[in-house]
Amino acid sequence: MNDRSTASNSRDAVYAAALEAFAEKGFHGASMRDIARRAGVVLSNLYHYADSxxxxxxxxxxxxxxxxxxxxxxxxxxxxxxxxxxxxxxxxxxxxxxxxxxxxxxxxxxxxxxxxxxxxxxxxxxxxxxxxxxxxxxxxxxxxxxxxxxxxxxxxxxxxxxxxxxxxxxxxxxxxxxxxxxxxxxxxxxxxxxxxxx
Amino acid sequence: MNDRSTASNSRDAVYAAALEAFAEKGFHGASMRDIARRAGVVLSNLYHYADSxxxxxxxxxxxxxxxxxxxxxxxxxxxxxxxxxxxxxxxxxxxxxxxxxxxxxxxxxxxxxxxxxxxxxxxxxxxxxxxxxxxxxxxxxxxxxxxxxxxxxxxxxxxxxxxxxxxxxxxxxxxxxxxxxxxxxxxxxxxxxxxxxx
Amino acid sequence: MNDRSTASNSRDAVYAAALEAFAEKGFHGASMRDIARRAGVVLSNLYHYADSxxxxxxxxxxxxxxxxxxxxxxxxxxxxxxxxxxxxxxxxxxxxxxxxxxxxxxxxxxxxxxxxxxxxxxxxxxxxxxxxxxxxxxxxxxxxxxxxxxxxxxxxxxxxxxxxxxxxxxxxxxxxxxxxxxxxxxxxxxxxxxxxxx
Amino acid sequence: MNDRSTASNSRDAVYAAALEAFAEKGFHGASMRDIARRAGVVLSNLYHYADSxxxxxxxxxxxxxxxxxxxxxxxxxxxxxxxxxxxxxxxxxxxxxxxxxxxxxxxxxxxxxxxxxxxxxxxxxxxxxxxxxxxxxxxxxxxxxxxxxxxxxxxxxxxxxxxxxxxxxxxxxxxxxxxxxxxxxxxxxxxxxxxxxx
DNA sequence: GATGAATGAGAATTCATTCAT
DNA sequence: AATGAATGAATTCTCATTCAT
CATH class of the missing domain: 1.10.357.10 (Tetracycline Repressor, domain 2)
Incomplete structure (x- = not known):
């Protein structure tokens, strides 16, 4: 469950991962790396779905x-x-x-x-x-x-x-x-x- | 009032600064530099009052x-x-x-x-x-x-x-x-x- | 005037944009994204007109x-x-x-x-x-x-x-x-x- | 000569390295890593001598x-x-x-x-x-x-x-x-x- | 020709912490 | 106690480039 890359949509995977990470570690405690890992996506790819x-x-x-x-x-x-x-x-x-x-x-x-x-x-x-x-x-x-x-x-x-x-x-x-x-x-x-x- | 170095006690100044910083920016959002600045103390001095x-x-x-x-x-x-x-x-x-x-x-x-x-x-x-x-x-x-x-x-x-x-x-x-x-x-x-x- | 997509020729638009970007920000200061934006062209399209x-x-x-x-x-x-x-x-x-x-x-x-x-x-x-x-x-x-x-x-x-x-x-x-x-x-x-x- | 760590003063080494790097590669072409390497100093240390x-x-x-x-x-x-x-x-x-x-x-x-x-x-x-x-x-x-x-x-x-x-x-x-x-x-x-x- | 997603390397900068003085 | 320099890992974000469609 640590990898959502097979989700129909990377975008959804990214936001779901961000939600999970923010809820678990807080905004400053969650890193973009962390979110990318949870989403099963490469770090720089996050920036396709959000500017920051x-x-x-x-x-x-x-x-x-x-x-x-x-x-x-x-x-x-x-x-x-x-x-x-x-x-x-x-x-x-x-x-x-x-x-x-x-x-x-x-x-x-x-x-x-x-x-x-x-x-x-x-x-x-x-x-x-x-x-x-x-x-x-x-x-x-x-x-x-x-x-x-x-x-x-x-x-x-x-x-x-x-x-x-x-x-x-x-x-x-x-x-x-x-x-x-x-x-x-x-x-x-x-x-x-x-x-x-x- | 951004400088508490004149407080009777540096220790109190440090903890007051930490409190303020944590309350304002959250634990991960507040940096040790930030706390030191608020306390009117040099960064490395924080470690005299707390190990981390x-x-x-x-x-x-x-x-x-x-x-x-x-x-x-x-x-x-x-x-x-x-x-x-x-x-x-x-x-x-x-x-x-x-x-x-x-x-x-x-x-x-x-x-x-x-x-x-x-x-x-x-x-x-x-x-x-x-x-x-x-x-x-x-x-x-x-x-x-x-x-x-x-x-x-x-x-x-x-x-x-x-x-x-x-x-x-x-x-x-x-x-x-x-x-x-x-x-x-x-x-x-x-x-x-x-x-x-x- | 930030968009040259209507220029008769995309190729010209791209090179005009590159010229402008290099002149303004220097070679290393100008990014391919920057050039694409000025040319009114999608990033990856730049590579149709130049290899790098x-x-x-x-x-x-x-x-x-x-x-x-x-x-x-x-x-x-x-x-x-x-x-x-x-x-x-x-x-x-x-x-x-x-x-x-x-x-x-x-x-x-x-x-x-x-x-x-x-x-x-x-x-x-x-x-x-x-x-x-x-x-x-x-x-x-x-x-x-x-x-x-x-x-x-x-x-x-x-x-x-x-x-x-x-x-x-x-x-x-x-x-x-x-x-x-x-x-x-x-x-x-x-x-x-x-x-x-x- | 790629290492100026023995210079009397790290500050001077850093600025000499920056000068060299900027002259050779231009401002955007020279990276902070590059400058640190030339100065014989660790990357993050540059920020003791300049804010950016x-x-x-x-x-x-x-x-x-x-x-x-x-x-x-x-x-x-x-x-x-x-x-x-x-x-x-x-x-x-x-x-x-x-x-x-x-x-x-x-x-x-x-x-x-x-x-x-x-x-x-x-x-x-x-x-x-x-x-x-x-x-x-x-x-x-x-x-x-x-x-x-x-x-x-x-x-x-x-x-x-x-x-x-x-x-x-x-x-x-x-x-x-x-x-x-x-x-x-x-x-x-x-x-x-x-x-x-x- | 055109598109948008993907990628891995590298960018500048900040971090908590340590240490010699 | 106090200082300022040092460190290495981690931070967010951008880069040029590629590829399947």
Whole structure:
């Protein structure tokens, strides 16, 4: 499994290798040699697919952020109007993505800081859109009286931080299933917003 | 302020510089030259205070973990027996340390992975002791019926993760005071454990 | 204008791009990628028009040296037998070429050294033919008593060096016209050979 | 002679090696490895003496330009007031430096273009000071009627270009002595300015 | 003729660390 | 304790060139 050269596409192999390397060793700890070796590709070949090491990370994070947002937005299109159901659906989808893509979720939070100012700002904006999504739901709930928290912004941040943490300990062979975790964290979120039980 | 050579003690200057550099650029992103420059010390002098770059990190993390644990334990010695009060006190102390030492708190979580196996395991054990502290309080509360959560272990992890996140966004010149934040997070923790209001 | 792909002929575009790149950045400073980009051609296509980077330079220098020599020789076919007129005509033609082709003239002198021994020697021979041309005129004049210099070889070299220098500062939008410069340098040459005024 | 490690001073060995390498292969053609090898020093050690390859060149050119200017100015302090004598002295000193330091003189003219804008501009200013020196003498002569040229600026440039060319062909074992060459070029300069013989 | 991927050598530079003084 | 020079391995990235399509 140390060689992805037979993958249909070298490009995919390179980005998969970069993802793995960044997740495992961090942006500065992973070397281009390392990535090339994992991808089963010669070092200089990496530069066909990205102009620089930073670019590899940027592309990875752009896709991760976009997918994370999309997955969450998509879940909401199927949820009814109740803030309680919407928050539950959003958290489950958000957590679901993390459980399905722990490496992406990990580097999205931990390696962002090593990017140049421009790229970083643009990616932070993408992340802020997810935050706005949750914030919207929570404030709706507060206005409707279904959520009782008086710190909606702080709670939003707490919910997202708490979920992001999953990427640090989740292992696929663990004892908790994807749905267990998603459900558990949905409960935590409802607790944090002070959701009134019917 | 880029030069700490006038600090009473070169050793302190070196460790303060290392802390700053690791917090800002990560373990692999910070170079020994960088640290020396920040400390106002000549490169080779760093090796009078630590045998290696890893050692600098180990020392910093040992102290950070110890202090974090101590601060939390100390707060509990002054709290009465009620799980609710104990959890509140523990969270406030735990958050208080993070707010007072955001760089230490940051690297304690993010740079641990770059250590060798031995050092890392020993430091994780230290962190587990804090976790055990919270876990003990929460399970006491559950047994006593004051806390209603049915996922005490998960909640413990959620609380600690949520708190650790503070180190990423907290800035001393922000609009929230140390006590505001501590109080807010204590509320979040109580919500998560399902603390029954009197 | 950075793309010459629409030029009637890709070959010309490639050599024009190589000329520009070598003149601007020097042989080692210009990369094949650079040349391809300027030519509006894909990198590997360069190798349809030359076997190597050195070959590009050799072809350019061969043509430049040949054209420079031809232009000078041609001018002499229209000049009368007087050494004074012949020298004037030769210098004007020699300078004329430089003014019309500053990049060619520049690399002919500065980049020759980067060629392999064989190519370099053959090109130096071509340059020597121009030198012989001037030398012949000057020695004729000395023998005839019209030129008074006692260092004919040294003067020949001085004249040619002086003219070659034009390529370094001449810009088409400058205040001196092609004819101004040619006339001026013809005067300098006559002064150097010690031409006796009638 | 390929190893200068026994030179009293590594710094000098490094700069001497860089000079040699740049003169022989050009700035881009000479590699840092190459320079280190010539200096008898380990590659990474070069960076103790210069921050970059460009810096090596800058330092070399700064010193060369300064020395060239100083030598010329110094010669003028010993010359009487006659423009003719002054020009003779200046040319002899200028040429003398070139003959004594052909490598310095060579790179001063040919490698300047590879520097960054800032460094290049500052070095060109230094070169302009030499040009101003010659220009002053020549215009003095023209005003005094001893020099008859009507293109003083052009002649200045021609004189300097012609002299700079010496660095390209002069070899210490050649048949012309330092004084022969200096005298010859002084004569050329006097011819170019149209100096009136007594 | 044209293309894009591939390659291995080599580029400049930085790294953590050591050592003699 | 402090210094500055030294070292060798590793870093990111670019090079000229080749090849299958």
């Amino acid at each position: 090491k930073s670019d590899l990370l940027v592309e990875l994070l752009k896709k991760a952020n976009y997918d994370h947002l999309s997955a969450t937005e998509w879940a909401l299109t199927g949820a009814d109007a109740s803030p309680r159901h919407r928050l539950e659906a959003a958290v489950k989808a958000y957590v679901g993505y993390i459980v399905d893509h722990p490496m992406e979720a990990l580097i999205a939070h931990s390696e962002l800081r090593y990017l140049g100012d421009d790229d970083r700002k643009r990616l932070v904006m993408a992340r802020d859109r997810v935050e706005a999504l949750f914030d919207g739901i929570i404030e709706d709930g507060v206005r409707a009286g279904t959520f009782t928290t008086s710190h909606s912004r702080g709670v939003t941040r707490a919910v997202l931080t708490m979920c992001a943490g999953i990427a640090q300990w989740y292992r696929q062979d663990g004892r908790l299933s994807r749905e267990d975790i998603a459900g558990e964290y949905a409960d935590y979120a409802l607790a944090l917003v002070g959701s009134i039980h019917d | 770059k890893s050692d600098l990190l180990v020392e910093l993390l040992k102290k950070a973990n110890y202090d974090h644990l101590s601060a939390t334990e100390w707060a509990l010695t002054g709290a009465d027996a009620s799980p609710r009060h104990r959890l509140e006190a523990a969270v406030k102390a735990y958050v208080g340390y993070i707010v007072d030492h955001p760089m230490e708190a940051l690297i304690a979580h993010s740079e641990l992975r770059y250590l060798g196996d031995d050092d890392r395991k020993r430091l994780v054990m230290a962190r587990d002791r804090v976790e055990a502290l919270f876990d003990g309080i929460i399970e006491d509360g559950v047994r006593a019926g004051t806390f209603t959560t049915s996922h005490s272990r998960g909640v413990t992890r959620a609380v600690l993760t949520m708190c650790a996140g503070i180190a990423q966004w907290y800035r001393q010149d922000g609009r929230l005071s140390r006590e505001d934040i501590a109080g807010e997070y204590a509320d979040y923790a109580l919500a998560l454990v399902g603390s029954i209001h009197d | 980077k050195s070959d590009l330079l050799v072809e350019l220098l061969k043509k430049a040296n040949y054209d420079h020599l031809s232009a000078t020789e041609w001018a002499l076919t229209g000049a009368d037998a007087s050494p004074r007129h012949r020298l004037e005509a030769a210098v004007k033609a020699y300078v004329g070429y430089i003014v019309d082709h500053p990049m060619e003239a520049l690399i002919a002198h500065s980049e020759l050294r980067y060629l392999g021994d064989d190519d370099r020697k053959r090109l130096v021979m071509a340059r020597d033919r121009v030198e012989a041309l001037f030398d012949g005129i000057i020695e004729d004049g000395v023998r005839a008593g019209t030129f008074t210099t006692s260092h004919s070889r040294g003067v020949t070299r001085a004249v040619l060096t002086m003219c070659a220098g034009i390529a370094q500062w001449y810009r088409q939008d400058g205040r001196l016209s092609r004819e101004d410069i040619a006339g001026e340098y013809a005067d300098y040459a006559l002064a150097l050979v010690g031409s006796i005024h009638d | 390859k460009s810096d090596l060149l800058v330092e070399l050119l700064k010193k060369a330009n300064y020395d060239h200017l100083s030598a010329t100015e110094w010669a003028l302090t010993g010359a009487d007031a006659s423009p003719r004598h002054r020009l003779e002295a200046a040319v002899k000193a200028y040429v003398g430096y070139i003959v004594d330091h052909p490598m310095e003189a060579l790179i001063a003219h040919s490698e300047l273009r590879y520097l960054g804008d800032d460094d290049r501009k500052r070095l060109v200013m230094a070169r302009d000071r030499v040009e101003a020196l010659f220009d002053g003498i020549i215009e003095d002569g023209v005003r005094a009627g001893t020099f008859t040229t009507s293109h003083s600026r052009g002649v200045t440039r021609a004189v300097l270009t012609m002299c700079a060319g010496i660095a390209q062909w002069y070899r210490q074992d050649g048949r012309l002595s330092r004084e022969d060459i200096a005298g010859e070029y002084a004569d050329y300069a006097l011819a170019l300015v149209g100096s009136i013989h007594d």
